[in-house]
Amino acid sequence: MSAILKATNINKIYDEGAVSTQVLTGLDLTVTAGERIAIVGTSGSGKSTLLHLLGGLDTPTSGEVWLHGQLLNSMNETERGAMRNKHLGFIYQFHHLLAEFTAIENVAMPLLMRPEVSTAEARQQAIDILNSVGLEHRLAHRPGELSGGERQRVAIARALVTKPSLILADEPTGNLDYDNAQSVFGLLSELQSTMQTALLMVTHDRNLAALADRQLLLRNGHWENY
Ligand SMILES: Nc1ncnc2c1ncn2[C@@H]1O[C@H](COP(=O)(O)OP(=O)(O)OP(=O)(O)O)[C@@H](O)[C@H]1O
Numbered sequence: 001m002s003a004i005l006k007a008t009n010i011n012k013i014y015d016e017g018a019v020s021t022q023v024l025t026g027l028d029l030t031v032t033a034g035e036r037i038a039i040v041g042t043s044g045s046g047k048s049t050l051l052h053l054l055g056g057l058d059t060p061t062s063g064e065v066w067l068h069g070q071l072l073n074s075m076n077e078t079e080r081g082a083m084r085n086k087h088l089g090f091i092y093q094f095h096h097l098l099a100e101f102t103a104i105e106n107v108a109m110p111l112l113m114r115p116e117v118s119t120a121e122a123r124q125q126a127i128d129i130l131n132s133v134g135l136e137h138r139l140a141h142r143p144g145e146l147s148g149g150e151r152q153r154v155a156i157a158r159a160l161v162t163k164p165s166l167i168l169a170d171e172p173t174g175n176l177d178y179d180n181a182q183s184v185f186g187l188l189s190e191l192q193s194t195m196q197t198a199l200l201m202v203t204h205d206r207n208l209a210a211l212a213d214r215q216l217l218l219r220n221g222h223w224e225n226y
Pocket residue numbers: 014016021023041042043044045046047048049050
């Protein structure tokens with residue numbers, strides 16, 4: 001299986017004046033096409049920091065992050081942004097949808113950043129994916145008019161609309177009750193499997209983690225046996 005993402009010897013140190021904190025230490029990780037990986041670990045173990053680095057939203061203090069054979073940390077912000085838009089989808093615990101835009105407009109947004117995609121095409125693709133997450137009756141609703149589970153479905157649709165090869169998800173069901181979390185995760189799994197998208201998910205929920213192909217435990221910034 002080919003590697004979509006490869007991180008080697010990742011170290012992250014936050015420097016705040018006199019105090020410096022090493023958050024990640026010598027981490028390696030390879031994600032191959034279509035696989036589902038769950039990262040678990042106690043609060044403060046570095047899970048979100050790692051996801052940020054892997055998604056090119058921040059740079060490691062040392063080490064390398066390769067996405068589709070290209071070294072992210074040698075790129076400038078514009079180049080990293082283009083790589084994110086082309087290859088990655090992001091889902092967060094709190095949906096990060098834009099309050100003043102409808103479901104369709106929120107989902108179409110990543111496509112509208114691509115000059116080759118017309119507004120009409122972006123809108124149609126947004127409608128198609130919103131249909132596949134069961135929100136055909138909520139297309140013109142704004143986030144404030146949707147339930148928590150529905151908002152998370154919109155966020156999933158937005159992450160998948162560009163057909164990314166990898167979804168980075170930080171507690172994607174963390175603010176939902178048990179039933180909603182199961183249903184939203186079920187939907188996410190079904191779509192990523194149909195679309196052959198890999199999934200790297202941070203979760204506190206070991207039951208959810210058990211559904212992934214591979215589980216990784218982060219403790220104090222390094223891997224431990226799960
Ligand atoms: N920008 C920053 N500047 C300084 N320290 C930071 C910064 N971001 C995170 N940290 C510190 O890095 C450590 C790891 O944080 P991180 O958010 O990655 O943990 P986490 O495992 O995702 O925790 P949680 O499960 O609570 O979300 C924490 O001690 C945090 O205070």
